[in-house]
Amino acid sequence: MTATERQLAMVMDLNKCIGCQTCTIACKRLWTQDEGMESMWWNTVNTQPGRGTPRDWEELGGGFRDGAANPGRIPTRKEFGQAGDYNHQEVLFEGKGNGAHLQVKGDRPDWGPNWDEDQGDGEFPNSYYFYLPRICNHCTHPACLEACPRKAIEKSSANGIVTVNEDRCRGYRFCMEACPYKKIYFNEARRVAQKCIFCFPRIEQGIANACARQCPGRVRFVGYRDDQDAPIYKLVDKWKVALPLHPEYGTQPNVFYVPPIGPMRFDENWDLDPTKPRIPNEYLESLFGPEVHGALAVLRAEMEKTRSGGESELIDLLIAYKWSEMFGGFDRDPATFGQK
Amino acid sequence: MLASYLPDTDLEVLLDPDASAWRAGASETLPLTGTPLGMQPTAAIRASWIDRRIGAVDEVRVAALHNGQGLAFRLEWEDASENNDLDDNTSFPDAAAIALPANEDSPIIVMGKPGAAVNAWHWRADAPSQAREISAEGLGTTAPVPGSGIRAHGVWKDGRWRVVIGRELESAGGPMAAQLRPGTQTGFGVAIWEGSNQERAGIKAFSGDWQILSIEATGGAGGGRK
């Protein structure tokens, strides 16, 4: 593999995600509307704790363990959640009035890409949940690329984006076994694997990814990992508050998350109990590794600083006062795509 | 094995695995073995197949015929399950291939080497009336042979696949393809992929080192063997 000269990355602030799925739809409309892509969601947003997309993906293996390839399983279409075939014709055009209701034809599905939305965990009044958006992590040590016997997966040496070369792909799906994040789909019409492309045609024109640009929550930062003046570097390397998901999978993701602080707990008397967080620390550690405790401590300290009237570069960054500064220079208007 | 010369028989006719010509001709059973785990090209494949059987099909019955212009192989093997769809991410189609050396030094086990390609005639059950002709100069390097006139037809019935794959003796594919001539010998190999065992790529049953194929001469006594 040729060395990657620069690496594009994304940071998602989980304290701000409202689970609106605008990112999911922005991606769908732009990239996965063709035949064979009906059930593909290169961007997903799931409620945590939850089973995720595909269902129970964290138990499907792949990635690396102690540096060695760890066997994985291909998720089935049902586990991803299949696109429903609806009775639109019957409801809209057959004059049945209230006699026909919109429903999936055939068997009722028992799973979908956002099936356990807002269920979360915990006991009232201390129940909790948060949203976790996911794309391909464009890993530095991509298990998908290393698994492919046809060298059909490429990592750009210029920007680190990982793509499937569909001319080389023969649909063997070893990448789907190997990706521990289960972020590769199989297009049965074209018989090739397909995945998030980090919007490289936009990036090449200085336009941020659609999921990031469209996000109403100002959740997503985009840019080069090594751009010291831009937010990614500051959040990941300087302030160390943005962490990869499941670092133990060994692929070195380039998508990082600012962990959710969550609200305070209520005690038995319904008073706020500041000593314990509502979202259990162990749960966050199971997602983001032990570094999460340090990240949360920094976030809390900086929040406290601003609360008492001080200034914080970190908090200002996370608030994202200047929306266009979230994109590490990839701030061109998408309406100008293709123009000189 | 002998590829008998059958003048005046259209290759199209031979593509039917039940054609009478096949019934009359000789055939041979080749034992197959799974490709060794250590030869699988990536660590992820080796890790996921370490405890699984590679090469679910034990043997294949092979016959070959030519008409002076084209050569066809007929393969028949036992397979209780017909896997011919991509109905789920975990479904893999049954498949078969004939390997031929493009050059006398072509190594079959590693699918060729630079300058000595292995040419393969590849059939897959999800497109049972099509074939692909590919060449490789080493594991993982397969590329389609341009201008190939390869054809195939496969039928599954009563727990058996019967598949015919054929093309012109002289290929338009140049030095990456096997150029065959009546009255000569060549090596050949067979590989079978069992879809129900998720076999694909290098996960397959194969016939080992080159087998010998004699392509019967067309011109009576004068068409001697090489």
Ligand code: SF4
């Ligand atoms: S997240 Fe999966 S598909 Fe994306 S680069 Fe990493 S291993 Fe490959």
Ligand code: SF4
């Ligand atoms: S668009 Fe933004 S706020 Fe909405 S779900 Fe996606 S990441 Fe969360």
